[in-house]
Amino acid sequence: MRPLTLLTTALAGLLAPSLTSAASLQQVTSFGANPSGAKMYIYVPDKLAASPPIIVAIHYCSGTASAYYSNTPYKGYADTYGLIVIYPESPYSGTCWDVSSTASLTHDGGGNSNAIANMVTYTLDKYAGDKSKVFVTGTSSGAMMTNVMAATYPELFAAGIAYSGVPAGCFYTGTVNGWNSTCSQGQSIASQQAWAQTALNMYPGYSGSRPRMQIYHGSADTTLYPQNWNETIKQWTGVFGYSLTPQQTLPGTPSEQYTKYVYGPNLEGIYGTGVGHSVPVMGAEDLKWFGITVRRLHAAGNDDADLGGTTGDVDGERAADRRVHGCEVGPMRRERVERVYRLREPVYLPGREPVFSINEITQVMADEKEIEPKVTSTSKGKTVSEKNADVTLRLLEQHGDEFGPLTPEMEKKIRRKLYLRVMTLLSAINIMLFVDKSTLGYAAILGLFEETGIRQAQYNNLNTMFYVGYLAFQWPGHILMQKLPFSKYVAITIFIWSVLIFLHCTATSYAGLIVLRLLLGAAEATIVPAMEITIGMFFNRREQSYLQPVLWITCQAAPLVTGFLSYGLLYAEGPVLPWKLLHIVTGGLTLFLAAWVWFEYPSNPAEARFLTLEEKIHVIRRVHAAQQSSIEQKRFKREQVVETLRDPVSWLFALQSFTLMYSNNLNYGQKNLITTSIGIKPLGSTLVAAAGGAFGILCCVVATLALRRWPSNLALHGTLWCMPAVAGGVAMVTVPWDRKIGLLACLILAAATYGVTYIIALGWTTSTAAGYTKKLTRNVMFMLGYSVGNLVSPQIWVPANAPRFYGAWASMISVSWIGTPVILWIIRFILVRRNKERLEYIAGLSEDERDGWVEQVDEGGETIRVKVDLAVLDLTDLQNKQFLYPI
Numbered sequence: 001m002r003p004l005t006l007l008t009t010a011l012a013g014l015l016a017p018s019l020t021s022a023a024s025l026q027q028v029t030s031f032g033a034n035p036s037g038a039k040m041y042i043y044v045p046d047k048l049a050a051s052p053p054i055i056v057a058i059h060y061c062s063g064t065a066s067a068y069y070s071n072t073p074y075k076g077y078a079d080t081y082g083l084i085v086i087y088p089e090s091p092y093s094g095t096c097w098d099v100s101s102t103a104s105l106t107h108d109g110g111g112n113s114n115a116i117a118n119m120v121t122y123t124l125d126k127y128a129g130d131k132s133k134v135f136v137t138g139t140s141s142g143a144m145m146t147n148v149m150a151a152t153y154p155e156l157f158a159a160g161i162a163y164s165g166v167p168a169g170c171f172y173t174g175t176v177n178g179w180n181s182t183c184s185q186g187q188s189i190a191s192q193q194a195w196a197q198t199a200l201n202m203y204p205g206y207s208g209s210r211p212r213m214q215i216y217h218g219s220a221d222t223t224l225y226p227q228n229w230n231e232t233i234k235q236w237t238g239v240f241g242y243s244l245t246p247q248q249t250l251p252g253t254p255s256e257q258y259t260k261y262v263y264g265p266n267l268e269g270i271y272g273t274g275v276g277h278s279v280p281v282m283g284a285e286d287l288k289w290f291g292i293t294v295r296r297l298h299a300a301g302n303d304d305a306d307l308g309g310t311t312g313d314v315d316g317e318r319a320a321d322r323r324v325h326g327c328e329v330g331p332m333r334r335e336r337v338e339r340v341y342r343l344r345e346p347v348y349l350p351g352r353e354p355v356f357s358i359n360e361i362t363q364v365m366a367d368e369k370e371i372e373p374k375v376t377s378t379s380k381g382k383t384v385s386e387k388n389a390d391v392t393l394r395l396l397e398q399h400g401d402e403f404g405p406l407t408p409e410m411e412k413k414i415r416r417k418l419y420l421r422v423m424t425l426l427s428a429i430n431i432m433l434f435v436d437k438s439t440l441g442y443a444a445i446l447g448l449f450e451e452t453g454i455r456q457a458q459y460n461n462l463n464t465m466f467y468v469g470y471l472a473f474q475w476p477g478h479i480l481m482q483k484l485p486f487s488k489y490v491a492i493t494i495f496i497w498s499v500l501i502f503l504h505c506t507a508t509s510y511a512g513l514i515v516l517r518l519l520l521g522a523a524e525a526t527i528v529p530a531m532e533i534t535i536g537m538f539f540n541r542r543e544q545s546y547l548q549p550v551l552w553i554t555c556q557a558a559p560l561v562t563g564f565l566s567y568g569l570l571y572a573e574g575p576v577l578p579w580k581l582l583h584i585v586t587g588g589l590t591l592f593l594a595a596w597v598w599f600e601y602p603s604n605p606a607e608a609r610f611l612t613l614e615e616k617i618h619v620i621r622r623v624h625a626a627q628q629s630s631i632e633q634k635r636f637k638r639e640q641v642v643e644t645l646r647d648p649v650s651w652l653f654a655l656q657s658f659t660l661m662y663s664n665n666l667n668y669g670q671k672n673l674i675t676t677s678i679g680i681k682p683l684g685s686t687l688v689a690a691a692g693g694a695f696g697i698l699c700c701v702v703a704t705l706a707l708r709r710w711p712s713n714l715a716l717h718g719t720l721w722c723m724p725a726v727a728g729g730v731a732m733v734t735v736p737w738d739r740k741i742g743l744l745a746c747l748i749l750a751a752a753t754y755g756v757t758y759i760i761a762l763g764w765t766t767s768t769a770a771g772y773t774k775k776l777t778r779n780v781m782f783m784l785g786y787s788v789g790n791l792v793s794p795q796i797w798v799p800a801n802a803p804r805f806y807g808a809w810a811s812m813i814s815v816s817w818i819g820t821p822v823i824l825w826i827i828r829f830i831l832v833r834r835n836k837e838r839l840e841y842i843a844g845l846s847e848d849e850r851d852g853w854v855e856q857v858d859e860g861g862e863t864i865r866v867k868v869d870l871a872v873l874d875l876t877d878l879q880n881k882q883f884l885y886p887i
Contacts, residue, residue: 022046023079025069025087032118035110036098036176037091040119041065042084043075044127049082051130053292054123056086056116056157058138058145061096062843065089068142073283081292086123088116090141092177094843097145099171100178107152107203111176112145117153135290136211137161140224140277143216144171147232150211151199157211159290163279164217166228167235169198179839181884182712186227186622187542192408195231196238210239212266214289216282218275219405219621222882223842226271227540227622230408233261233269240266244408251404254285259404271405395606395620399613406618414615418538421610423547425600426531427554429494432590433527434558436501437466439586440517441672443579446566451577454510456673456802460794462510462517463669469521471787477526478776481533482636487607490530491598497523498590505580525787529779532766536775537604540622541767541886545711548763549704549756553697562586564690640773643876649830650778653765654785656823660758661789662796663725663816667751670797670805677803678743688744696752703756714764714887715828719821721756724749729813733806754817761824768831768885771876831885841881 028040055078059068065087069075074085090097090112097112098104104111123129136157138146143165150160151168170183182188190198200206213236217229237244246269248262254270261269268289272279406414440448444459454462481489500520507513531551535544565585569578576584602608605619644650675688699721707717728750735742762782769778796808877883 025066025075028119028122031122033110034115034118036103036112036115038112038115038119039065039089039091040115040122041069041087041089042119042123043069043078043087044084045078045082047079047082048084048127051128051133053081053083053133053135053290054086054120054129055083055290056088056120056134056136056149058088058097058116058136058142058149059090059095060138060140060142061094063095063139063142068139072281073286077283077287077292083292084123084127084129086116086119088112088119090177094177094840096141096177096179096843098177099141099144099148099166099168100173100180101176102172102174103176105148105152105169105172105202107206109152113148113152116145116149117156120153120156132158133291135159135161137163137281137286138165139163139279139281140165144168147199147213147235148202150213151202154203154206154210155208159212159214161214161286161289162216162232163281164221164224164277165215165232166224167195167198167232168202169195170228170231181835182542183228184224185541185884186225186231187540187711189227189231189542190234192234192238192244195235199235199239210266212289213268215267215269216272216279217270217405218272218277218279220274221277223277226405229269229271229405230411233263233267234408236267237263240264242267246407249404254282261405269405273404395616399617403614403617406622410614410618411622414611414618415543417610417615418619421600421608422534422538422602423551425597426534426551428593429490429527429531429597430551431554431557431561432494432586432593433524434555435561435586436497436520436524436590438558438562438668439501439504439582440466441668443582444672446569446579446582447577448579451579452507452509452513454513456799458510460665460669460797462513463665463794464791465514465517466521467787467790469518469523470525471521471784471791473522473525474780474783474787477522478529478780479636481526481530482773482776486530486533486603487601488598490527490601491594493523493527493530494590494597495594497527498587498594501583501587501590504583504587505576525783528762529776529783532762532779533775534602535763536766537623538602538608538619542711544763544767545714545886546704546708548759549700549707552755552759553700553704555696555755557693557697562689566689637771637773637874640771640876641777643771643878644769644774644777644781647878649768649827650781652823652827652830653761653768653778654781656761656820656827657758657765657782657785658789659815659819659823660754660761661786661816662793663754663812664790665793665797666812667755669794671747671751674747674803674805675744678737678740680740680744688748692748692752695748696755699753699756700759703759707760712887713828714760715821715824718757718760718824721753721760722817722821724753725751725817726813728753729809729817733804733809737804754820757820757824761820764827764886769877770880770883772874774876828887831887835884835887838881838884 023044023046025041025043028042031040055074057068057072057074059065069085069087077083078085089095092098099112101111103109104113108114120134124131124134134157136146136149137160138144140163143162146160146162147165147168150157166183166188170188171178171180173180180188215229215232215236217224217226217232219226221228234244236242240263242264244263246261246263248260250260250262252258253260257275258270258272261271263269440462448454449459477493497520500516500523504513504516507516535547535551539547562582565582566578569581569585600610602610605611605616605623608616608619611619671692672689675684680688703717703721710717728746728748731746732743732750735746737743765778765782766775769775796811797805798807801807875883877885
């Protein structure tokens with residue numbers, strides 16, 4: 001052994017007794033007003049500095065003061081530098097903090113924040129603490145409370161650090177210790193000004209200084225989704241008056257996985273690529289931010305090394321060797337010192353003398369071997385083989401680390417591009433889908449009956465036959481949609497459907513029309529599910545909720561297109577009858593659409609040609625984070641089919657699809673005929689249809705605004721849009737038949753409103769299922785219900801009951817417009833109960849149980865397990881207990 005090494009070791013032995021602390025974590029029961037019942041624990045070192053600084057360290061959900069004391073570095077810093085650490089403890093059974101009630105979100109409101117503020121005041125008075133050196137930090141629920149403390153008691157704190165939290169006020173529910181799924185899933189999105197005002201309103205009238213804030217978050221956080229980092233940055237940039245564009249971007253700071261964004265002297269954001277919910281506490285970095293400059297024994301030739309490194313080590317223990325979230329500290333690895341270290345004086349807080357002249361003699365050598373992506377068999381997270389994972393996994397593995405977090409500016413740019421390129425194309429497909437569906441209804445008043453010799457009953461059968469084909473091709477179509485290139489499948493399907501529209505012009509008899517309607521139904525069978533899947537690939541849940549009505553505005557616009565086309569064709573003169581010209585025009589438009597789709601339709605975000613590589617990565621990340629589900633999977637999974645069939649929610653969605661579509665022939669077969677039976681001429685009926693389409697568009701616009709403003713109760717929204725249909729239906733059987741205007745208004749009211757309920761239910765069907773095969777299977781079940789409902793719907797219009805059709809109206813009111821809302825409320829009841837169970841389950845998970853793992857074969861032929869976002873495993877919602885249902 002070298003002489004210097006012997007000397008160093010001996011010196012360490014001599015000093016060890018003097019560095020041993022007899023102090024311990026102590027509970028304080030009387031610290032002032034405490035209406036919420038929060039507990040106070042404090043650590044006061046044996047050697048206390050004059051006017052000591054104070055750190056408030058707030059534990060995570062399911063944690064305790066003792067656990068946070070044991071698993072964070074602050075106790076060690078207290079011993080070394082004579083500062084005090086307060087460890088508050090939540091009074092609630094789940095041990096989360098109340099960041100949801102008005103009391104806790106208000107200065108002196110009597111909630112948890114009030115209690116913590118009183119703990120600080122008590123400590124300052126008792127120990128003559130430095131009021132200018134009080135700091136607050138916390139993890140997860142503790143990070144939420146950190147932001148709340150900075151907003152409600154800005155006068156108390158000089159700085160704060162939030163590890164994996166949400167903006168102050170984001171978790172508001174109005175209840176004590178409530179859970180806000182919208183916020184946790186990153187769906188509470190507001191402007192910079194709105195978030196800032198939320199914080200400022202927590203202490204009205206306060207105009208003094210505010211604590212400097214440092215915000216940490218991981219890109220793979222599946223508990224409090226990464227979007228919350230963006231929203232928190234919005235909040236504090238707004239409070240400080242900073243731009244959302246960072247002044248500096250520092251990749252690899254404070255360590256390789258992280259990027260630091262400096263927005264100004266009072267705000268920094270640190271984003272960890274591939275880091276989950278448990279961002280390790282960065283001990284030395286914390287002290288820097290708090291203004292406590294720390295020096296240590298440095299390696300020779302490395303005078304600038306900082307205490308504790310950048311991985312949050314505590315007295316030589318690596319962050320990777322411990323689990324911060326409520327689990328025991330892992331074994332500390334200690335190795336022989338192999339390098340010579342020079343002694344440096346520690347300095348903290350300018351002008352203050354250090355408590356000790358020596359911080360450490362020996363250094364714990366960090367294990368140089370990279371822990372990830374290889375893991376041992378003791379990992380507890382979900383594991384799948386690579387072939388069973390999401391198709392976007394490879395792109396994420398190859399390029400995911402090349403890009404930092406999604407900035408608000410980049411997110412706006414991506415959203416605009418998706419609206420322009422994806423939603424425009426989907427809207428064009430949807431409008432032509434319903435234009436083509438309604439051509440038969442307009443053909444009925446443009447000469448179809450006269451040329452082909454069909455009667456009312458046969459006309460009803462033609463409508464039914466379309467849905468026979470629609471029903472028969474659901475399962476084969478979904479299988480092909482999964483196996484074949486998604487975009488090309490959609491394009492070829494639209495091309496076939498355009499050809500069939502053209503061929504309608506060749507029909508001269510009932511038999512020919514029957515065959516064509518059957519084939520057309522088969523061709524269009526999977527177009528709606530394909531569009532729904534595409535929306536789910538590119539947009540998060542919150543966006544889907546209001547984009548669904550936007551998309552289906554085009555469905556309501558179909559009567560405008562066909563109505564005005566028919567109006568013009570009624571004046572056409574020549575050898576070709578107007579009903580055939582209508583099919584020629586719509587067929588031509590559909591053929592043009594097929595060509596557009598062939599070149600522009602995206603199979604998934606990874607293959608979207610209109611997105612840059614960086615945009616692809618961000619789209620995939622935000623969808624995974626929001627939905628906890630895969631984007632696309634080409635392997636058919638039989639077990640997911642079985643699960644779907646056993647899930648009662650799948651059958652309930654299929655049943656409500658049937659009940660609602662039981663009334664659908666009103667729109668696509670009977671409305672024009674009823675209009676003419678009231679006494680309106682064919683020419684006028686086309687204008688009435690156009691007016692109905694305009695009213696339907698208005699309904700969709702109102703629904704979009706309502707869903708965007710109140711997104712939390714889909715069953716209620718669905719119910720409200722069935723009520724006008726009930727009123728219109730009742731009026732159709734009670735208003736005297738000679739009241740033409742009143743009858744037309746009631747007919748439009750009944751026909752144009754319940755479609756919004758269909759839109760809501762269709763989107764809800766997909767968003768409540770995870771696992772690609774399960775989504776497809778549930779779509780099949782939904783569309784089977786849709787098809788059967790549309791099969792039956794024409795048959796309730798018995799010609800003998802014309803023109804009032806009392807039986808048809810009565811059955812639609814009871815089955816469709818009352819029965820459907822009842823089913824939606826049953827679905828909501830089941831999903832709410834599941835979410836409650838899952839939230840309890842999630843609260844008890846350790847960090848490695850939250851992760852996902854994929855088995856891969858490395859270059860040496862060895863099977864390894866790679867840590868990934870749980871969303872890419874293509875698990876179903878029942879397999880992934882961290883999946884929370886939108887309700």
